[in-house]
Amino acid sequence: MTGLVYPPTGFHFLVGFELFPQTVQDVRFQEVSGLNVEMQMESVKEGGENRFEHQLPVRSKYADLVLKRGLLIGSGVYQWAKNAFEDFTFQPVNLIVSLLNEQHAPLLSWHVVHALPKKWDVSAFNAEQNTIAIETLTLTYRYYNTIRI
Template sequence: MTEYYPPWGFYYRVDFPFSGDANDTRFQTVSGLTVEYDTEEYKEGGENRFTHKLPVRTKYGDLSLKRGMLVGSQVISWFTDAFRDRDFRPSAVSVILMNEEGQPLRTWKVAHAVPKKWTVSDLNANENSVVVETIELTYRYFTVS
Protein backbone atom coordinates (compact mmCIF):
# COMPACT_ATOMS: atom_id res chain seq x y z
CA MET A 1 0.00 0.00 0.00
CA THR A 2 1.41 3.39 -0.99
CA GLU A 3 1.11 6.32 1.33
CA TYR A 4 -0.64 9.48 0.23
CA TYR A 5 1.49 12.55 -0.39
CA PRO A 6 -0.16 15.95 -0.78
CA PRO A 7 0.23 17.51 -4.23
CA TRP A 8 2.82 20.17 -4.99
CA GLY A 9 1.46 23.70 -5.07
CA PHE A 10 3.62 24.99 -7.92
CA TYR A 11 2.21 23.08 -10.93
CA TYR A 12 -1.00 24.78 -11.98
CA ARG A 13 -2.54 26.88 -14.69
CA VAL A 14 -5.29 29.49 -14.88
CA ASP A 15 -7.70 29.24 -17.82
CA PHE A 16 -9.68 32.15 -19.20
CA PRO A 17 -12.18 30.92 -21.84
CA PHE A 18 -11.68 33.99 -24.07
CA SER A 19 -7.89 33.63 -24.28
CA GLY A 20 -6.21 31.02 -26.45
CA ASP A 21 -2.71 32.22 -25.58
CA ALA A 22 -0.74 29.69 -23.50
CA ASN A 23 1.11 32.58 -21.82
CA ASP A 24 -2.18 33.79 -20.32
CA THR A 25 -2.39 30.57 -18.27
CA ARG A 26 0.92 31.11 -16.44
CA PHE A 27 0.95 33.00 -13.15
CA GLN A 28 3.56 33.20 -10.41
CA THR A 29 1.00 33.15 -7.59
CA VAL A 30 -2.72 32.56 -7.24
CA SER A 31 -4.48 33.55 -4.02
CA GLY A 32 -7.98 34.30 -2.85
CA LEU A 33 -9.67 30.94 -3.23
CA THR A 34 -11.34 31.41 0.13
CA VAL A 35 -14.87 30.92 1.36
CA GLU A 36 -16.40 31.66 4.75
CA TYR A 37 -19.75 32.32 6.37
CA ASP A 38 -20.91 35.64 7.70
CA THR A 39 -22.54 34.98 11.05
CA GLU A 40 -25.21 36.66 13.07
CA GLU A 41 -25.19 36.53 16.84
CA TYR A 42 -28.34 35.58 18.70
CA LYS A 43 -28.58 36.03 22.46
CA GLU A 44 -30.83 33.54 24.15
CA GLY A 45 -32.75 34.75 27.19
CA GLY A 46 -31.55 33.12 30.42
CA GLU A 47 -28.34 31.78 28.81
CA ASN A 48 -25.46 34.07 29.78
CA ARG A 49 -22.49 31.76 29.08
CA PHE A 50 -22.47 32.21 25.29
CA THR A 51 -24.28 33.64 22.30
CA HIS A 52 -25.45 31.56 19.36
CA LYS A 53 -23.61 32.31 16.13
CA LEU A 54 -25.83 31.47 13.18
CA PRO A 55 -24.59 31.24 9.58
CA VAL A 56 -26.18 33.90 7.38
CA ARG A 57 -24.54 33.97 3.94
CA THR A 58 -21.44 32.72 2.21
CA LYS A 59 -18.65 35.18 1.44
CA TYR A 60 -15.90 34.64 -1.14
CA GLY A 61 -12.56 36.47 -1.26
CA ASP A 62 -11.12 38.28 -4.28
CA LEU A 63 -8.95 36.24 -6.64
CA SER A 64 -5.44 37.67 -6.97
CA LEU A 65 -3.13 36.58 -9.82
CA LYS A 66 0.51 37.64 -10.06
CA ARG A 67 2.95 37.21 -12.96
CA GLY A 68 5.77 38.83 -14.87
CA MET A 69 4.31 41.52 -17.13
CA LEU A 70 3.05 40.11 -20.40
CA VAL A 71 2.86 42.29 -23.53
CA GLY A 72 -0.07 41.53 -25.84
CA SER A 73 -2.17 39.68 -23.25
CA GLN A 74 -5.87 39.09 -23.95
CA VAL A 75 -6.49 39.02 -20.19
CA ILE A 76 -5.02 42.52 -19.82
CA SER A 77 -7.10 43.66 -22.82
CA TRP A 78 -10.16 42.37 -20.93
CA PHE A 79 -9.03 44.44 -17.93
CA THR A 80 -8.38 47.61 -19.91
CA ASP A 81 -11.76 47.29 -21.67
CA ALA A 82 -13.37 47.26 -18.23
CA PHE A 83 -11.38 50.15 -16.78
CA ARG A 84 -11.12 52.39 -19.84
CA ASP A 85 -14.47 51.74 -21.56
CA ARG A 86 -16.50 50.45 -18.58
CA ASP A 87 -17.14 47.31 -20.63
CA PHE A 88 -17.48 44.75 -17.83
CA ARG A 89 -17.84 41.30 -19.36
CA PRO A 90 -18.08 38.64 -16.62
CA SER A 91 -16.11 35.51 -17.34
CA ALA A 92 -15.59 32.07 -15.90
CA VAL A 93 -12.04 31.37 -14.71
CA SER A 94 -10.60 27.94 -13.91
CA VAL A 95 -7.64 27.37 -11.59
CA ILE A 96 -6.33 23.88 -12.29
CA LEU A 97 -3.85 22.09 -10.00
CA MET A 98 -1.98 19.40 -11.94
CA ASN A 99 -0.01 16.26 -11.08
CA GLU A 100 3.50 15.44 -12.28
CA GLU A 101 2.14 14.16 -15.63
CA GLY A 102 0.25 17.40 -16.28
CA GLN A 103 -3.17 15.87 -15.58
CA PRO A 104 -5.71 17.85 -13.51
CA LEU A 105 -5.91 16.90 -9.83
CA ARG A 106 -8.32 19.56 -8.67
CA THR A 107 -10.13 22.37 -10.49
CA TRP A 108 -11.60 25.50 -8.93
CA LYS A 109 -14.22 26.92 -11.30
CA VAL A 110 -14.72 30.59 -10.51
CA ALA A 111 -18.08 31.96 -11.63
CA HIS A 112 -18.89 35.45 -12.91
CA ALA A 113 -15.41 36.96 -12.45
CA VAL A 114 -14.98 40.64 -13.27
CA PRO A 115 -11.87 42.84 -13.15
CA LYS A 116 -11.38 44.72 -9.89
CA LYS A 117 -7.78 45.94 -9.77
CA TRP A 118 -4.64 45.90 -11.91
CA THR A 119 -1.27 46.79 -10.38
CA VAL A 120 2.13 47.04 -12.04
CA SER A 121 5.21 46.85 -9.81
CA ASP A 122 7.38 49.91 -9.32
CA LEU A 123 9.89 50.73 -12.03
CA ASN A 124 13.25 51.41 -10.43
CA ALA A 125 16.50 52.09 -12.30
CA ASN A 126 18.48 51.08 -9.17
CA GLU A 127 17.19 47.50 -9.20
CA ASN A 128 17.53 44.62 -11.60
CA SER A 129 14.08 43.04 -11.24
CA VAL A 130 11.28 41.76 -13.41
CA VAL A 131 8.20 43.94 -13.85
CA VAL A 132 5.36 42.13 -12.08
CA GLU A 133 1.69 42.73 -12.73
CA THR A 134 -1.00 41.78 -10.24
CA ILE A 135 -4.60 41.42 -11.32
CA GLU A 136 -7.49 41.09 -8.92
CA LEU A 137 -10.88 39.70 -9.79
CA THR A 138 -14.07 39.76 -7.82
CA TYR A 139 -16.41 36.82 -8.34
CA ARG A 140 -19.69 35.35 -7.12
CA TYR A 141 -18.59 31.88 -6.04
CA PHE A 142 -16.44 28.91 -6.99
CA THR A 143 -17.02 25.19 -7.24
CA VAL A 144 -14.42 22.47 -6.75
CA SER A 145 -14.16 19.38 -8.92
Protein backbone atom coordinates in the same frame (compact mmCIF):
# COMPACT_ATOMS: atom_id res chain seq x y z
CA MET B 1 2.85 -2.48 0.54
CA THR B 2 1.44 0.81 -0.70
CA GLY B 3 3.58 3.83 -1.43
CA LEU B 4 3.55 6.96 0.65
CA VAL B 5 1.02 9.59 -0.35
CA TYR B 6 2.33 13.12 -0.08
CA PRO B 7 0.32 16.32 -0.29
CA PRO B 8 0.58 17.89 -3.76
CA THR B 9 3.03 20.69 -4.43
CA GLY B 10 1.63 24.16 -4.96
CA PHE B 11 3.93 25.34 -7.77
CA HIS B 12 2.45 23.44 -10.74
CA PHE B 13 -0.87 25.01 -11.74
CA LEU B 14 -2.66 26.89 -14.49
CA VAL B 15 -5.51 29.36 -14.78
CA GLY B 16 -7.91 28.96 -17.69
CA PHE B 17 -10.21 31.85 -18.55
CA GLU B 18 -13.42 31.26 -20.51
CA LEU B 19 -12.45 34.24 -22.62
CA PHE B 20 -11.58 34.73 -26.29
CA PRO B 21 -9.19 35.58 -27.80
CA GLN B 22 -6.48 34.08 -25.60
CA THR B 23 -2.78 33.50 -25.96
CA VAL B 24 -0.69 30.63 -24.62
CA GLN B 25 0.60 32.93 -21.87
CA ASP B 26 -2.91 33.64 -20.56
CA VAL B 27 -2.93 30.40 -18.49
CA ARG B 28 0.47 31.00 -16.90
CA PHE B 29 0.71 32.88 -13.63
CA GLN B 30 3.42 33.18 -11.02
CA GLU B 31 1.00 33.12 -8.10
CA VAL B 32 -2.70 32.61 -7.39
CA SER B 33 -4.22 33.47 -4.02
CA GLY B 34 -7.66 34.10 -2.59
CA LEU B 35 -9.29 30.72 -3.03
CA ASN B 36 -10.97 30.88 0.34
CA VAL B 37 -14.48 31.10 1.64
CA GLU B 38 -15.82 32.20 5.00
CA MET B 39 -19.25 31.60 6.47
CA GLN B 40 -20.82 34.82 7.73
CA MET B 41 -22.61 34.27 11.01
CA GLU B 42 -25.43 36.08 12.78
CA SER B 43 -25.45 36.36 16.57
CA VAL B 44 -28.74 35.55 18.26
CA LYS B 45 -29.22 36.17 21.97
CA GLU B 46 -31.53 33.85 23.85
CA GLY B 47 -33.58 35.37 26.65
CA GLY B 48 -32.39 34.19 30.05
CA GLU B 49 -29.15 32.66 28.64
CA ASN B 50 -26.24 34.95 29.50
CA ARG B 51 -23.31 32.54 29.04
CA PHE B 52 -23.24 32.59 25.21
CA GLU B 53 -24.86 33.79 22.01
CA HIS B 54 -26.04 31.43 19.31
CA GLN B 55 -24.11 31.74 16.03
CA LEU B 56 -26.29 31.00 12.99
CA PRO B 57 -24.93 30.73 9.43
CA VAL B 58 -26.15 33.46 7.06
CA ARG B 59 -24.19 33.22 3.77
CA SER B 60 -20.83 32.38 2.29
CA LYS B 61 -18.37 35.19 1.60
CA TYR B 62 -15.63 34.64 -0.96
CA ALA B 63 -12.33 36.52 -0.92
CA ASP B 64 -10.93 38.34 -3.94
CA LEU B 65 -8.88 36.21 -6.32
CA VAL B 66 -5.38 37.63 -6.86
CA LEU B 67 -3.34 36.61 -9.92
CA LYS B 68 0.32 37.58 -10.41
CA ARG B 69 2.53 37.14 -13.46
CA GLY B 70 5.15 38.82 -15.57
CA LEU B 71 3.72 41.84 -17.37
CA LEU B 72 2.27 40.76 -20.73
CA ILE B 73 1.08 43.36 -23.19
CA GLY B 74 -1.41 42.16 -25.76
CA SER B 75 -2.79 39.10 -24.00
CA GLY B 76 -6.51 38.36 -23.96
CA VAL B 77 -6.66 38.70 -20.17
CA TYR B 78 -4.83 42.03 -20.37
CA GLN B 79 -7.30 43.30 -23.00
CA TRP B 80 -10.28 42.10 -20.92
CA ALA B 81 -9.02 43.99 -17.83
CA LYS B 82 -8.05 47.05 -19.92
CA ASN B 83 -11.59 47.23 -21.37
CA ALA B 84 -13.02 47.24 -17.85
CA PHE B 85 -10.70 49.88 -16.40
CA GLU B 86 -10.33 52.22 -19.36
CA ASP B 87 -13.64 51.85 -21.22
CA PHE B 88 -15.86 50.79 -18.30
CA THR B 89 -16.90 47.75 -20.36
CA PHE B 90 -17.37 44.84 -17.98
CA GLN B 91 -17.66 41.30 -19.29
CA PRO B 92 -18.02 38.73 -16.49
CA VAL B 93 -16.10 35.53 -17.19
CA ASN B 94 -15.72 32.17 -15.53
CA LEU B 95 -12.29 30.66 -14.99
CA ILE B 96 -10.77 27.45 -13.74
CA VAL B 97 -7.74 27.26 -11.47
CA SER B 98 -6.19 23.78 -11.66
CA LEU B 99 -3.52 22.22 -9.48
CA LEU B 100 -1.55 19.83 -11.70
CA ASN B 101 0.38 16.59 -11.12
CA GLU B 102 3.70 15.49 -12.66
CA GLN B 103 1.94 14.49 -15.91
CA HIS B 104 0.35 17.98 -16.15
CA ALA B 105 -3.12 16.55 -15.44
CA PRO B 106 -5.44 18.30 -12.94
CA LEU B 107 -5.47 16.91 -9.41
CA LEU B 108 -7.98 19.43 -8.15
CA SER B 109 -9.69 22.39 -9.81
CA TRP B 110 -11.72 25.39 -8.74
CA HIS B 111 -14.40 26.72 -11.11
CA VAL B 112 -14.66 30.46 -10.36
CA VAL B 113 -17.99 31.96 -11.44
CA HIS B 114 -18.74 35.48 -12.72
CA ALA B 115 -15.31 37.06 -12.24
CA LEU B 116 -14.78 40.77 -12.86
CA PRO B 117 -11.56 42.80 -12.73
CA LYS B 118 -11.37 44.85 -9.54
CA LYS B 119 -7.77 46.06 -9.44
CA TRP B 120 -4.73 45.98 -11.74
CA ASP B 121 -1.30 46.80 -10.38
CA VAL B 122 2.17 46.91 -11.92
CA SER B 123 5.22 46.38 -9.72
CA ALA B 124 7.65 49.20 -9.07
CA PHE B 125 10.37 49.92 -11.62
CA ASN B 126 13.81 50.03 -10.00
CA ALA B 127 17.06 50.66 -11.90
CA GLU B 128 19.05 49.05 -9.07
CA GLN B 129 17.37 45.64 -9.37
CA ASN B 130 17.39 43.07 -12.13
CA THR B 131 13.76 41.91 -11.85
CA ILE B 132 10.94 41.53 -14.32
CA ALA B 133 7.88 43.75 -14.20
CA ILE B 134 5.03 41.94 -12.41
CA GLU B 135 1.36 42.63 -12.98
CA THR B 136 -1.16 41.81 -10.28
CA LEU B 137 -4.79 41.38 -11.26
CA THR B 138 -7.39 41.29 -8.50
CA LEU B 139 -10.75 39.77 -9.40
CA THR B 140 -14.04 39.78 -7.55
CA TYR B 141 -16.38 36.85 -8.19
CA ARG B 142 -19.64 35.34 -6.96
CA TYR B 143 -18.48 31.90 -5.81
CA TYR B 144 -16.43 28.88 -6.79
CA ASN B 145 -17.05 25.15 -7.00
CA THR B 146 -14.35 22.64 -6.17
CA ILE B 147 -13.90 19.98 -8.85
CA ARG B 148 -12.22 16.78 -7.69
CA ILE B 149 -10.84 14.66 -10.50
